Amino acid sequence: MSKPVLVVGAGPVGLTMAAELARYRVPVRLIETLPARTDQSRALAVWSRTLELLDAAGCADAFVATGLHASTLGIHSGRQRLARVTFKGIASSFRYLLIIAQSETERLLEEHFLTLGGTIERTTELTGFVDTGEGVTCTLTHAGGESEHVDAGWLIGCDGAHSFVRRRLGLGFEGDTLPTGFIIADTRVAGLALPPDELAIFWHHDGAVMFFPISPGRYRIIADIGAAPPPAMDLGVVQAIVDRRGPGGVSLSDPLWLSHFGVNERKVRTYRAGRVFLAGDAAHIHSPAGGQGMNTGMQDAFNLAWKLALVVRGEARPDLLDSYSAERSTVAQQVLNDSGRITRVVLLKNRLARLVRCLVVRGLFRIPMVPRAIANRLAGTRVGYAHSPLNAGCATGLRGPRPGQRFWADHPLGRGDAPRFTLAATDTPDVRVIIARHAALLNPAPCPPPDKNGIWLVRPDGYVAAAARSADWLVIDAALARIAASPPVPERI
Incomplete structure (x- = not known):
């Protein structure tokens, strides 16, 4: 053992x-x-990429059934909406932010x-x-x-x-501590004229206040408060900030959690x-x-x-x-x-900077690709390992992801009790040779490739380890040989 x-x-x-x-x-x-x-x-927040990995682990369904599915993020100034980011364009089968x-x-x-x-x-x-x-x-x-x-x-x-x-x-x-603090409140909210599945940020010259839905009628509220924490942390402090910075007409009650915190950026x-x-x-x-x-x-x-x-x-x-x-x-x-x-x-406080911020956000977010790119970046679907030491080959000239990139959203990651790589390739005798040669590392069957002219070696976590043209099996073989604990089974490729 x-x-x-x-x-x-x-x-x-x-x-x-x-x-x-x-x-x-x-x-x-x-x-x-x-x-x-x-x-x-x-x-x-549980974002799409994490849900994909939980799905591979076999427990995503319980999360999906328990949490609230947030579909949009709205950026506001007072009663005016400046921009809207929808999560429905996330390149995943989980096209939402799970709030849990x-x-x-x-x-x-x-x-x-x-x-x-x-x-x-x-x-x-x-x-x-x-x-x-x-x-x-x-x-x-x-x-x-x-x-x-x-x-x-x-x-x-x-x-x-x-x-x-x-x-x-x-x-x-190593890193820094931000010079401003924040308050946080999980509380019941009434009078907020927003869809129940929308996250909202309200900008104000005093600072920002943010609303994140937790369950019907209940939200998390976060606001910046400067360097000094409030002398007494109670719901009245939060209500005063919401009254000043929010859209108006919002009332808070029944707090479950009130606190304040600072922000460190360290690694x-x-x-x-x-x-x-x-x-x-x-x-x-x-x-x-x-x-x-x-x-x-x-x-x-x-x-x-x-x-x-x-x-x-x-x-x-x-x-x-x-x-x-x-x-x-x-x-x-x-x-x-x-x-x-x-x-x-x-946290911008300068009046001119805040004006520019509003103009830039209003203009940029009208370009469809901008909110879509932001949603996918937040969702984690663009996380990749471009400079990983595991990467081999390239996908130049092929329709499909490059080494270090996430494979397609619906790639059926194995749910078995052993971590296995997967070949994405047309099932041919050459594929069977490679699978037999590296049986300790590879799943026993390939999955369909995004391009019939290519081969992709997909890691157990769904990222591409190697890519090559269909005839270039030496790239895939060498990538697996670098990982394998023992020499592969001798077999002519």
């Missing part, structure tokens, strides 16, 4: 990581210091993990670890104070912005140190603008889990794991850049 992978933190990222490893039949232990999952709404409380996300992921035979070891804290090169010797402290020593094969820190794993590794969390340079990895907020934090944080972290987990599973199962070389940091660090930097830009545009 392999040494277990120890996952630290049972938030959405840690639960996703542990569930994917369990799905791939990798021994895993999931520990959490808290006695129970959160009962707060916290992160609300983090408490529900954790519940659904926990139930999924339990069906895979997993357990969450709560009130258990990681208090020390040493990477021996052959494994990670970890010290756990349980609720009663007793210690346990665990000989783990790998350690994954999904333990949040104040990550013990990151601090113990001595990795810098580690590398997500891996030997046999120890970081994922989610332990590796990157940024503005909540665009609802990217939890999605980026969960996609970290999906990215690492299939690679680690192949290595633990002895089916791939250990250096496959080097691609995790290379790929996900680049994505996090792009998210930091995008969310930072959105936040700074929303």
